[in-house]
Amino acid sequence: MTAVLMDPQGVRETPLQRIDRTGRRPVWEEEPTRIGQGLKGVSLVAICLVVLGPLWVVLVTSLSDKKTITEAGGLVVWPGTITFEAYEALLSGGAVTRAALVSVGLTVVGTLFSMAVSVLCAYGLSRGNSFGHRPLLMLLMVTMFFGAGLIPTYLLVTGIGLQDSYWSMILPSAISVFNILVLRAFFMGTAPELIESARIDGAGEWRILLTIVMPLSRAVVAVISLFYAVGYWSQWFNAMLYIQDSDKYPLQMILRQLVLQHQVPPGAMGQAVSSGALSSLAVQMAVMILALIPVAVMSPFVQKHFRKGMLIGAVKG
């Protein structure tokens, strides 16, 4: 949703918190009917089940042994014997281990790279009257409205020889102009007096950025980093376009091969599956859980920062 913008004034209360949310019903509001309350409760539970139910089945199946899976006729809803065999088989070397490491590496390197470039650019453009900042801003914003298109981008990336390079999964979509603009808005809002006095005291731009601006913008830097990280972790398309060498596949590529294309990458499952001791279904599910864990862990942090009030709807009150 592009309509969701960050609040440039820095961390502050969301409108939600300004309203009395202590759970008291305003005096003028009629008491809810029993049926109404019941329906509301049922629909909330149903909504949560629709989201969590499938994830539960995937998790339980990934942790089931072969006997439980056979008895259940496939997917396991109610846990029987719990075993970590599938994870052990996947993570003891082989294609999935490799792909997981590639994904972790891409996410770490990519996020650091994207953040470094974005923060520098955002700070470089955050001074209202600096030389050339207006044309540079224009140069950034134009790219938000005119995408170059898939084919010219593909021809460029392959043309400069990035095929089968890890950089083909980082460089083409390394920075989001939207994120830079959000960072810039925050930097512009951080204590101009502090920055001014630091400058008078002789601090250079690098020093101001590292010792004043960055520590004051920790929350927004954290959220933008998480956004970049989720993007890198979830990346599949660039890998599909540019990576032919299956040794360089990230986890999402392997997940797709395994579950959607019913191909088993060589060496993906180790001895246990080929010898028949392990259910291939449990292995599929385990790869899904591996792909899910990092984002499931990150999501509460992102949400926490949102709730702190970093994210304000682009809504006029």
Next chain:
Amino acid sequence: MKDLELARGITRRQRFLRDRTLLLMTLPAVVLLLVFNYVPLLGNVVAFQEYDPYGAGITGSPFVGTYNFERLFLDNRFWEVLVNTLVIFFTQLVLFFPLPIALALLLNSVLNDRVRAWVQGIIYLPHFFSWVLVVTVFQQMLGGAGLIAQQLRERGIGGFDLMTDPGFFKFLLTAQSVWKDAGWGVIVFLAALAAVNSELYEAAAVDGAGRWRRMWHVTLPALRPVIALLLVLRVGSALNLDFEQILLQRDQVGPGAAEVLDTYIWWTGVRTGDFGYATAAGIFKGVFSVLMVLLANKVAHMLGEQGVYSKR
């Protein structure tokens, strides 16, 4: 601003020297954008060439005028794909769009803070999943070997597989989008709801308006600008369906039902090597999208809403 500084006796050169560190800081981003956004923008000339990927390249391939566009517009397959894209888009729009609003109204009516925070935490979660993960989750639930097929088979009903059914594909896509993003879409509407002056509700209640009438006369008017804005944005990106989502399932469902403009560009260009034709299709898509935004915005203005940019 400039005049002021000139008056203070600072020349352009001096300003440049003063801000050189700042300029240096923007350099990596500028270089990345120039290389990966602006250079490919120029690469669109391929649409006017008989492009030879293995020999001459962009600089050496012969220009053929509008030949690629003629081929594109005379190609029945292209128009089929365009229609299919729009059908999928409208299915998604009609079935998806109201859901976040309804969810927001439901959540907003929950007074208990903790319950609300929990439900929000849960429904936002799938937004962070990759499309590969979402599609595989659906495969395990609705696919031929999935949970529902399995339950049906135990009861003697076979042959259930929604994941490869071409007729069901547009609804499948919608279901996946709803599962992934309907919860996340709530945020904007919740913010809009929170900004409604609660005295309006009180006044309406005192005047005898019941729950539903308050929703109709207070809540919905408050949401109108947001709804209009999001609709305009959505219509503007009509041809930008979730590319990854569809491409992931193209093989299973078959290109009959699953080919949309983006996958068609990918297929004709990257897969069959007809780069000129595919680039022409890409340019068509870009121009069409801009026209859609302008049109949707015009409609929003006619309905008295602000839209994306305001009327001057």
